[in-house]
Amino acid sequence: MKCFSRYLPYLFRPPSTILSSTCHTEADIISTVEFNSTGELLATGDKGGRVVVFQREQESKTQPHRRGEYNVYSTFQSHEPEFDYLKSLEIEEKINKIKWLPQQNAAYFLLSTNDKTVKLWKISERDKRPEGYNLKDEDGRFRDPSTITSLRVPVLQPMDLMVEATARRVFSNAHTYHINSISVNSDLQTFISTDDLRVNLWNLEITDRSFNIVDIKPANMEELTEVITSAEFHPQQCHTFAYSSSKGSIRLCDMRQAALCDKHCKYFEEPEDPSTRSFFSEIISSISDVKFSHNGRYLMTRDYLTVKVWDLQMENKPLETYQVHDYLRGKLCSLYENDCIFDKFECVWNGSDSVIMTGSYNNFFRMFDRNTKRDVTLEASRENSKPRAILKPRKVCVGGKRRKDEISVDSLDFSKKILHTTWHPHENIIAVAATNNLYIFQDKVN
Amino acid sequence: MFPKGTKRKFSDSGEEPVCSGDQGPSASPAAARTLSSSYSLQRQSLLDMSLIKLQLCHMLVEPNLCRSVLIANTVRQIQEEMTQDGTWQIMTQALAAAQCPADRLVATEVLCRQTDAAAQAGQSPKPFPVSGLEEGYHSEEVVMDGDVEAEVTMSSLSPVSPQLSSASYLPGPFGMAPCWEEEEEDGDCEEDEEEDSEESVSEEEESEPDHLRADSRTGEQVFGTFEIKHPAPPPDPALEELFSDVDPSYYDLDTVLTGMQSTPKMGPYDLLESLSSHAPTALSSSSSCRSDLNELDHIMEIIVGS
Numbered sequence: 242m243k244c245f246s247r248y249l250p251y252l253f254r255p256p257s258t259i260l261s262s263t264c265h266t267e268a269d270i271i272s273t274v275e276f277n278s279t280g281e282l283l284a285t286g287d288k289g290g291r292v293v294v295f296q297r298e299q300e301s302k303t304q305p306h307r308r309g310e311y312n313v314y315s316t317f318q319s320h321e322p323e324f325d326y327l328k329s330l331e332i333e334e335k336i337n338k339i340k341w342l343p344q345q346n347a348a349y350f351l352l353s354t355n356d357k358t359v360k361l362w363k364i365s366e367r368d369k370r371p372e373g374y375n376l377k378d379e380d381g382r383f384r385d386p387s388t389i390t391s392l393r394v395p396v397l398q399p400m401d402l403m404v405e406a407t408a409r410r411v412f413s414n415a416h417t418y419h420i421n422s423i424s425v426n427s428d429l430q431t432f433i434s435t436d437d438l439r440v441n442l443w444n445l446e447i448t449d450r451s452f453n454i455v456d457i458k459p460a461n462m463e464e465l466t467e468v469i470t471s472a473e474f475h476p477q478q479c480h481t482f483a484y485s486s487s488k489g490s491i492r493l494c495d496m497r498q499a500a501l502c503d504k505h506c507k508y509f510e511e512p513e514d515p516s517t518r519s520f521f522s523e524i525i526s527s528i529s530d531v532k533f534s535h536n537g538r539y540l541m542t543r544d545y546l547t548v549k550v551w552d553l554q555m556e557n558k559p560l561e562t563y564q565v566h567d568y569l570r571g572k573l574c575s576l577y578e579n580d581c582i583f584d585k586f587e588c589v590w591n592g593s594d595s596v597i598m599t600g601s602y603n604n605f606f607r608m609f610d611r612n613t614k615r616d617v618t619l620e621a622s623r624e625n626s627k628p629r630a631i632l633k634p635r636k637v638c639v640g641g642k643r644r645k646d647e648i649s650v651d652s653l654d655f656s657k658k659i660l661h662t663t664w665h666p667h668e669n670i671i672a673v674a675a676t677n678n679l680y681i682f683q684d685k686v687n
Numbered sequence: 688m689f690p691k692g693t694k695r696k697f698s699d700s701g702e703e704p705v706c707s708g709d710q711g712p713s714a715s716p717a718a719a720r721t722l723s724s725s726y727s728l729q730r731q732s733l734l735d736m737s738l739i740k741l742q743l744c745h746m747l748v749e750p751n752l753c754r755s756v757l758i759a760n761t762v763r764q765i766q767e768e769m770t771q772d773g774t775w776q777i778m779t780q781a782l783a784a785a786q787c788p789a790d791r792l793v794a795t796e797v798l799c800r801q802t803d804a805a806a807q808a809g810q811s812p813k814p815f816p817v818s819g820l821e822e823g824y825h826s827e828e829v830v831m832d833g834d835v836e837a838e839v840t841m842s843s844l845s846p847v848s849p850q851l852s853s854a855s856y857l858p859g860p861f862g863m864a865p866c867w868e869e870e871e872e873d874g875d876c877e878e879d880e881e882e883d884s885e886e887s888v889s890e891e892e893e894s895e896p897d898h899l900r901a902d903s904r905t906g907e908q909v910f911g912t913f914e915i916k917h918p919a920p921p922p923d924p925a926l927e928e929l930f931s932d933v934d935p936s937y938y939d940l941d942t943v944l945t946g947m948q949s950t951p952k953m954g955p956y957d958l959l960e961s962l963s964s965h966a967p968t969a970l971s972s973s974s975s976c977r978s979d980l981n982e983l984d985h986i987m988e989i990i991v992g993s
Contacts, residue, residue, distance in 0.1 A: 466756060583753075
């Protein structure tokens with residue numbers, strides 16, 4: 242595939258800070274990555290509640306090779322660990338999702354969420370400061386008014402660029418269960434936050450009120466067999482959103498129909514293949530991520546072994562199904578035992594909706610070209626990627642003779658999983674989170 | 688010991704674990720199926736594993752509801768299949784015959800947990816509705832075999848000596864801890880094969896004099912509780928392996944925190960006392976004790992807000 246023939250890896254690892262005595266690197270585990278709508282900024286959230294924002298270097302004639310590199314722009318602590326006194330349980334500060342708002346002025350806005358609380362952050366630059374106050378000295382001390390003999394007008398003087406992040410809104414106390422996703426509406430005024438059983442609609446300006454639009458909590462919790470795993474607004478239709486469930490179904494809802502969108506407009510589910518049925522069938526059918534295509538015509542879902550592309554007009558089966566790591570099908574029992582079967586992989590579209598990408602184990606990630614039907618497996622690891630080197634496609638050998646460059650299923654490292662990836666909205670630049678390392682790859686076609 | 692019938696497809700393939708998905712089409716009538724011992728062993732170990740998973744939740748953070756739901760659905764699926772195969776019945780009967788509650792490993796499938804004092808006093812074969820909660824409760828129809836004691840014991844589980852009490856979840860006031868219904872009454876289990884015999888076996892727990900246990904039951908719904916009273920005579924080596932790296936003191940912490948959850952009046956020192964009294968054979972090593980105390984200190988710090 243010509244498109245992916247060359248990748249220039251850029252490696253970044255956030256400084257490890259000791260936040261807890263037991264495991265000093267666990268707080269650095271990246272839990273979400275997201276490009277903003279122009280691709281100029283890339284945000285990452287980690288388990289320690291921090292958000293690190295990267296900004297793309299501007300093109301420069303003197304250093305042409307540095308174009309497109311992302312450097313740290315801002316770092317701030319978004320969420321702190323909390324303690325729920327009522328339940329005697331900790332609320333993790335881990336950032337589950339970050340979503341950018343489209344830029345409307347000089348400042349940048351993003352929503353970040355942990356299990357319980359969504360926050361709106363404003364990231365703004367300050368490169369001037371006023372100097373020449375009448376009542377204050379340059380170092381800030383107050384002057385005695387009686388000593389002032391003349392008045393002057395303060396003047397804005399340039400200063401070193403400072404990027405500051407301030408929390409503008411805090412949307413809290415609306416979720417009993419853990420928030421798994423947030424999605425900004427195309428109207429840019431509202432957003433939804435989704436937990437295991439409910440979807441809530443918020444106005445970005447109003448923090449003390451939210452509307453519950455989906456509630457699948459049964460009257461009796463004993464009857465609970467299905468939870469919501471993800472939800473997203475349609476990219477163009479501000480009244481449409483979709484949510485996925487742990488049983489492998491997706492529901493499309495129209496908010497105009499009723500205040501409570503418990504009745505779906507469309508219901509997407511593929512009937513189960515009886516020949517592959519096992520005790521794990523339901524678990525591996527649980528959808529971990531749902532994403533609308535940029536053009537709004539398709540939906541992509543990720544379950545444990547596959548990625549599926551659905552046409553919004555066809556509910557009974559997906560348009561395309563891609564096997565991510567089907568060689569794991571024979572290992573489901575062990576993966577159940579070590580809990581890997583519950584890993585929630587994300588999936589992502591490229592800007593033109595022609596390629597989809599998702600992660601796997603052993604720091605592998607996969608890309609599928611929908612047009613040519615070709616796919617590639619790449620690895621995000623420092624050992625295999627030197628800066629500016631081309632990424633070599635990887636292959637997992639499923640049985641029989643293993644060729645030289647192949648890796649056998651049994652040698653896969655299941656602790657190295659790529660759950661979070663994001664694709665630049667216009668260009669072939671991808672960001673891949675491998676535990677506590679962030680890899681940014683780009684395609685240089687020349 | 689197992690009901691007769693035709694062989695299940697792929698069930699005798701020794702290499703591949705049956706539970707990994709190589710099962711034949713599930714359309715064959717229940718009566719015509721034979722369970723090979725390896726398949727049923729695999730299934731049993733899967734069931735045990737699932738129940739353990741439900742039990743061992745993360746103490747300090749709320750358990751992941753999605754994961755719990757998926758595991759519970761798996762357990763339900765296994766139970767249904769075992770019920771259809773008749774294995775469930777056999778297991779129940781076999782273990783009921785073994786009497787002597789003090790010497791048994793009791794794993795109780797929970798539909799509705801009863802918290803009546805009367806029920807705790809002894810074993811009665813009737814199912815009990817769950818104690819009233821904010822959520823209301825669901826009194827369910829149960830088909831019980833007449834003289835079968837309402838208990839299911841997992842004899843194949845290798846016991847860990849400390850007692851495990853209740854709580855697979857730390858419950859919340861909003862009924863966060865789900866109580867799973869074993870089978871839907873209206874038969875809407877998708878996993879069901881043609882069989883539509885809805886046999887729900889409602890279990891009750893062994894009575895336990897411990898006040899912690901009683902307290903932790905109130906206001907809480909639990910699925911799959913293990914009560915490990917005393918070591919059962921023949922430990923299963925395969926399952927012992929499963930438990931070999933499980934730290935016994937971890938279970939005590941579970942107890943302790945459950946107690947803390949439901950009886951907030953207890954201070955940390957009360958908990959330490961109950962910890963030591965609750966598990967007679969545990970805490971053999973001082974290091975595990977120390978780690979528990981560290982955990983408690985950590986928790987207390989959080990509560991105190993330091």
